[in-house]
Each structure stands twice: as C-alpha cells, then as structure tokens.
Amino acid sequence: MEYQEAKDKFISTWGSLGTLWGINKAMAQIQALLFISTKPLSMEDIMEDLKISRGNTSMNLRQLMDWGIVTKVLVSGERKEFFTTEKDVQELARVIAKERSRREIKPVIKVLDEVSSIKDDGTEKTKELIKQTKALHNLTQDADAMINKLMDQKQNWLTKSVFKLIK
Amino acid sequence: MEYQEAKDKFISTWGSLGTLWGINKAMAQIQALLFISTKPLSMEDIMEDLKISRGNTSMNLRQLMDWGIVTKVLVSGERKEFFTTEKDVQELARVIAKERSRREIKPVIKVLDEVSSIKDDGTEKTKELIKQTKALHNLTQDADAMINKLMDQKQNWLTKSVFKLIK
DNA sequence: TTAAACTTTCAATAATTATTGAAAGTTTAT
DNA sequence: ATAAACTTTCAATAATTATTGAAAGTTTAA
Structure with a gap:
C-alpha cells in the first residue's frame, strides 16, 4: 500500500467513525488530515485535500476549535491562518x-x-x-x-x- | 411530574440518545418503552404508544433482536407476538x-x-x-x-x- | 384448503442533516 | 482611508437517513 492510498484509507475510515465519537464526517476528516500532517495546514490546504467547500471547512474548523482539539497557529510571514490538531x-x-x-x-x-x-x-x-x-x-x-x-x-x-x- | 409526563420524557430522552450508542431514534424508543413496561408488548401496543407505523415497528424490533436486547415471548392464548427487552x-x-x-x-x-x-x-x-x-x-x-x-x-x-x- | 390474523418487505416519500457558494464581514498593509 | 487577502455567515440545495403504508408473505385455526 502506497502513502496516498494509506492516507485516504485512514481519513475515510476515521471520517465514517465520526458517529462513534459524536461528530460529523467532515469534522472527523479534517481532524484526521491534521493528525497525520507534518505541519500546520491552511484552510486552502484542507479544502483542496479533502475536496470540500470553503464554508464547510470554515464551519467545521470552528467546531473542532470549540471541542478544543484543533488550534490556530501563526506561521510567520503568512497572512492566512494555519491549523493543527492535538497530536498526543x-x-x-x-x-x-x-x-x-x-x-x-x-x-x-x-x-x-x-x-x-x-x-x-x-x-x-x-x-x-x-x-x-x-x-x-x-x-x-x-x-x-x-x-x-x-x-x-x-x-x-x-x-x-x-x-x-x-x- | 405525573407518570405519563415522566414516561414521555424518559422515552424521548433515551431516543435522542440513540446516537450515543449507535442506533436510531425509533429503535431506542422501542427499547425504552419495553424497558419500563411491566409486561411484554405486542407490535400493536408499540405502534400505538409511540405513534409509529407498522413497518417501522417491525423493522426496528428486528434490529433490536439482532442486537440481542429484545426477545419474542409467547403469551399463552394470544396469537400475535409479544416482545420484552433485557431488564438488567x-x-x-x-x-x-x-x-x-x-x-x-x-x-x-x-x-x-x-x-x-x-x-x-x-x-x-x-x-x-x-x-x-x-x-x-x-x-x-x-x-x-x-x-x-x-x-x-x-x-x-x-x-x-x-x-x-x-x- | 381456506381465510383470517398477523408480520415482513420495500418503493415511495418525508424528515433530517450536511454541503455549497456567494455575499457580507474582517483584518492587514500601505 | 482604501483595497486586497482572507474568513465567516447563511439561504439554497444536495445527500443521507428514517418512515410510511400497502402489497406480499406467513402462520394458525377450523
């Protein structure tokens, strides 16, 4: 299994498991993506990778922040916002x-x-x-x-x- | 709070909590109803009490039986089937x-x-x-x-x- | 074997929930 | 103060999931 296939499999499995911990698919997928990312991602990065709309990304990131498992990080020299999830x-x-x-x-x-x-x-x-x-x-x-x-x-x-x- | 109000409150709360243990509303409500019933109930009883259709009742009872938390009981002298849930x-x-x-x-x-x-x-x-x-x-x-x-x-x-x- | 009593199935429909995308809002740099 | 860069909001729409109800299926009694 190649990296991309493994990554997709992980994200989609984790996403469909959202129900088990009471959150929706997009929310779980965003968290999954951040969880295996080596660096913080921007909204643009997330939309593109998961192929979801800007609005959807924005709303779900907000929810993840409300849950306290995703945080904004400032990347110097960048104007847009970046996000990471709790890695432990x-x-x-x-x-x-x-x-x-x-x-x-x-x-x-x-x-x-x-x-x-x-x-x-x-x-x-x-x-x-x-x-x-x-x-x-x-x-x-x-x-x-x-x-x-x-x-x-x-x-x-x-x-x-x-x-x-x-x- | 009167009996009926308490009963309704219990059934609807338990029903909406269905998600937490991964089942749907009707299924959870049927189980809740059986859980506080003093005797086995027929499909008719359940449909009437919860105001749900015959088909819905049938399908969800089946699922509850698949889960192993509801069982058919034979009531002597009665032709139709009766159901109870695990009470412990x-x-x-x-x-x-x-x-x-x-x-x-x-x-x-x-x-x-x-x-x-x-x-x-x-x-x-x-x-x-x-x-x-x-x-x-x-x-x-x-x-x-x-x-x-x-x-x-x-x-x-x-x-x-x-x-x-x-x- | 027939027919009444009852249960199951499933296509159609309704209800709910998720997603989009564009307009409105905000922030930052100049 | 302006405008570009970016984010949020939310009404419209799509996708998913639950529910109905009537036809088909099954069981039982006589």
Missing part, C-alpha cells in the same frame, strides 16, 4: 471523552434523575418506571464518573495498573 | 458494548493496523502517518480490550474494586 492520542482521547460527557451524558443523567424522582403513587407501572430509570441513572452516572477519572490520569493507565488488575 | 441494566450495557465493539471498533482497529503497517519509504510524511496511526491503533485496541473485560465481569465492577483503585 492520550490527550486527544481525554478531551473528546470530557466533551462528550459534558454535552451528552451529563444532560441525560439529569433527566434520569428527574424521572426517577417522581412521586410513587403505588401503581405497578410507576414503581417499574422509578426502579428502571433509577438503575439506569446509577449505571450511567457511575460509568461517566469512571471514564472521567480514567481519562484524567496523566500516565498511560491503559497499560498500567488498571488494566492488569482487571486481569 | 448491567447485562444491557454488556450486550451493547460487545455489539458496538464487534460492529464498529474492531473494523476500525483492522484498518488502523493495515495503514500503520505500510512500508516506511523514509519520507517525513510516511513516518508521521505510521507513527500517528500506530498510536491510534494502540489506544483503540487497549481501550476496546479494557471495556470488553470490564463489561464481562459479572459483578458490579463499577462500585467495586476497579473504581476504588483508580481513586
């Missing part, structure tokens, strides 16, 4: 996990808490609703807390203690 | 995690492995592609393995050892 996978994972938690999981936990706190009127269906949403609330909250804790560990938790302890 | 959250989480791993994560790991294994032609860009996809490959593989291990623990790992060890 560990840190990338941390930021993504944190954002997803904040944007999607936390609001759901809140709803589950509200729903599971309704007054028990003694009927079977109410009891079931309370019981099941409470269970979901606990699971979601615990899992979210755990992921956040894991991700905050600065060291490589994966290959270290946690992983081994679980066996 | 722990087990539900296990099944979902496993399916997502199989359907989405594993194929990506494979691509990352292929891409990171291209021949190093000595150029900077090839080196960077290899380095970065290798890092991503390792992270993804480790995270996937860890989640699968965690989910396979029969007991409540969340509130037990793992969680505490991380601090």
